[in-house]
Amino acid sequence: MKTQSKMLILSFIIILLFVLTLCFSLFTGNTMFSPLKLWNDFIQGQSNTTEYRIFMYSRLPRTMAAIAAGAALAVSGTLIQAVLNNALASPNIIGVSSGAGFFALLSASFFPMYPGLVPISAFWGALLTSMLIYLIAVKTGASRITLILSGVAISGILSAGIDLITILYPDDVIGATGFMVGSFSGITFSSLFPAVFLIGIGILFAFVFSYDLNILALGESTAASLGLRVSSLRLLVITVSALLSGAAVSFAGLLGFIGLIVPHICRALVGHDYRKLIFYAAAIGAIFAMLCDSLGKLLFAPFEVPVGIVLSFLGSPFFLFLLFAKKRGRIYE
Amino acid sequence: MNDETILSLHNVKAGYGMSTILTDISLEIKKGEILTLAGCNGSGKSTLLKASSRQIPLKSGEILLKGKMLSSYPQKELAKTISFLTQMPITPAISVENLTLHGRFPYLGFSRKITKEDKEKVEQAMEMAGVVSFRKRDLRQLSGGERQKAFLSMVIAQDTDVLFLDEPTTYLDIGKQFEILDLVKKINSEGKTIVMVLHDLAHVLSYSNRIALMEKGKILALDSPERIYENGLLDTLFGVQGHFAEREKVYYFTSFCKK
Numbered sequence: 001m002k003t004q005s006k007m008l009i010l011s012f013i014i015i016l017l018f019v020l021t022l023c024f025s026l027f028t029g030n031t032m033f034s035p036l037k038l039w040n041d042f043i044q045g046q047s048n049t050t051e052y053r054i055f056m057y058s059r060l061p062r063t064m065a066a067i068a069a070g071a072a073l074a075v076s077g078t079l080i081q082a083v084l085n086n087a088l089a090s091p092n093i094i095g096v097s098s099g100a101g102f103f104a105l106l107s108a109s110f111f112p113m114y115p116g117l118v119p120i121s122a123f124w125g126a127l128l129t130s131m132l133i134y135l136i137a138v139k140t141g142a143s144r145i146t147l148i149l150s151g152v153a154i155s156g157i158l159s160a161g162i163d164l165i166t167i168l169y170p171d172d173v174i175g176a177t178g179f180m181v182g183s184f185s186g187i188t189f190s191s192l193f194p195a196v197f198l199i200g201i202g203i204l205f206a207f208v209f210s211y212d213l214n215i216l217a218l219g220e221s222t223a224a225s226l227g228l229r230v231s232s233l234r235l236l237v238i239t240v241s242a243l244l245s246g247a248a249v250s251f252a253g254l255l256g257f258i259g260l261i262v263p264h265i266c267r268a269l270v271g272h273d274y275r276k277l278i279f280y281a282a283a284i285g286a287i288f289a290m291l292c293d294s295l296g297k298l299l300f301a302p303f304e305v306p307v308g309i310v311l312s313f314l315g316s317p318f319f320l321f322l323l324f325a326k327k328r329g330r331i332y333e
Numbered sequence: 334m335n336d337e338t339i340l341s342l343h344n345v346k347a348g349y350g351m352s353t354i355l356t357d358i359s360l361e362i363k364k365g366e367i368l369t370l371a372g373c374n375g376s377g378k379s380t381l382l383k384a385s386s387r388q389i390p391l392k393s394g395e396i397l398l399k400g401k402m403l404s405s406y407p408q409k410e411l412a413k414t415i416s417f418l419t420q421m422p423i424t425p426a427i428s429v430e431n432l433t434l435h436g437r438f439p440y441l442g443f444s445r446k447i448t449k450e451d452k453e454k455v456e457q458a459m460e461m462a463g464v465v466s467f468r469k470r471d472l473r474q475l476s477g478g479e480r481q482k483a484f485l486s487m488v489i490a491q492d493t494d495v496l497f498l499d500e501p502t503t504y505l506d507i508g509k510q511f512e513i514l515d516l517v518k519k520i521n522s523e524g525k526t527i528v529m530v531l532h533d534l535a536h537v538l539s540y541s542n543r544i545a546l547m548e549k550g551k552i553l554a555l556d557s558p559e560r561i562y563e564n565g566l567l568d569t570l571f572g573v574q575g576h577f578a579e580r581e582k583v584y585y586f587t588s589f590c591k592k
Contacts, residue, residue: 085423211445214431215438219423221388226491227412227439272426 025290066289069252074285076244077259090260091245094151098158099129100249109169126246182255182308195247202244213274257315345394347384354380356550372547412439420499436490462486478509498529
């Protein structure tokens with residue numbers, strides 16, 4: 001079968017999966033209702049029904065959050081893996097998530113009267129950590145190994161900081177537990193829109209520079225000899241990646257694994273061309289987040305399991321599978 | 334080959350971090366020649382290639398490319414004039430055709446749209462490099478020789494006046510080494526200047542117009558293969574003596590033995 005036909009079929013499957021998980025996410029939960037009834041309520045102008053209110057003020061913002069966070073974290077992971085030329089890199093591993101978490105906890109501990117500061121601090125934490133890692137790497141030669149080792153070192157310091165705050169201020173950080181696990185529960189449109197706007201810009205930038213990422217994949221030396229401004233591209237891509245993960249963390253908390261496993265799934269499906277990878281990472285990241293969130297709502301109903309926990313339960317075994325799958329070994333070297 | 338200088342190095346010092354590898358290099362590279370850098374391990378051959386192609390910054394001295402300071406070239410402009418094939422290029426999971434297409438990157442505009450001219454250049458490059466028969470294959474599934482040809486195909490598509498090749502025959506069997514060096518000769522016959530690093534002295538003597546023998550970050554001798562050999566410089570540097578064979582009325586150095 002020709003590559004073009006394969007891509008068409010794959011795109012069709014992805015769109016179908018997206019629509020199915022979208023419906024699953026919007027219409028399932030502790031309260032089940034039919035889309036048809038909701039549509040009838042809508043065209044008859046009955047906005048006071050319970051179903052309509054649940055849909056508008058809980059399900060819709062929550063599903064939008066899952067789409068935005070899933071797409072943002074998957075694209076962020078794809079970008080980090082591209083810029084570090086390392087398939088095991090992700091926002092978690094290079095310390096971006098730890099930076100977001102540390103700043104979020106600092107804010108929760110020192111300014112407990114301002115809970116709204118937590119997501120903003122998380123965003124700045126992600127951005128500052130990324131910039132710090134990049135600066136350290138530049139000062140030492142900016143090789144991809146230096147970059148990832150810098151990330152691991154910074155991540156270690158920030159994780160120790162998170163533990164320290166948790167021990168010193170146990171009362172203040174109780175409210176931050178949901179944030180640390182990662183959840184879409186209780187999200188409102190007003191808290192979502194600024195982050196969604198930033199995510200939109202970030203994904204657009206990722207598309208614009210996707211071809212250059214293909215050149216970067218040839219290695220620093222070859223890319224530079226082909227006329228690519230390697231350091232500038234790296235700086236830009238790291239900033240965009242931090243923008244995406246920081247924006248996602250700001251409303252969804254510290255969601256792990258999407259940024260690591262979705263790029264791998266996409267590479268297995270569409271190959272290593274970043275012009276396709278970015279698009280598919282965004283779509284599959286959104287599907288994955290919606291699916292895990294819906295499962296979290298249903299698996300132990302009426303209790304709700306935060307999406308971060310479902311992601312870890314599904315993501316960890318999958319990650320192990322990737323590490324030890326012999327057939328795919330070459331891809332993940 | 335003519336006497337016009339395409340690249341000239343004046344009192345170049347270069348290295349990595351705090352260490353200086355090249356101590357004081359002055360060299361004129363002629364347009365259309367094959368200049369081979371030879372010398373013992375750690376003599377600074379690869380560093381000289383990297384400094385000359387702006388892969389690493391100079392500590393002092395200057396390099397002129399076509400009479401213009403090398404440092405003043407915008408990145409893409411430089412990539413249209415100089416190409417550099419590293420010793421061990423990273424091999425991504427892409428096809429030979431796509432790799433060759435990447436050679437056209439310096440010519441792409443902001444939208445990165447591939448033009449008809451780019452496609453023609455890619456076809457010509459693949460034809461010249463002899464990779465057409467496996468153009469759709471993944472680089473990671475190729476043998477060492479095929480892979481090296483694919484990277485040379487990319488460099489041909491880049492269509493630069495000067496090609497820097499860092500040990501293009503490393504890890505290849507003897508047959509593939511000749512294939513690659515014959516391809517290098519073919520590229521050179523199109524008027525391209527080749528500066529390469531080789532370790533095999535038989536290849537160095539057989540495939541070069543001039544040889545720069547390097548030792549401890551300096552150029553020990555710069556001359557034609559015949560004069561380098563006749564003057565006993567290889568004996569001085571490596572302690573070896575050569576043997577010859579004839580192919581199509583041309584004498585080739587075939588092997589060396591300890592003197």
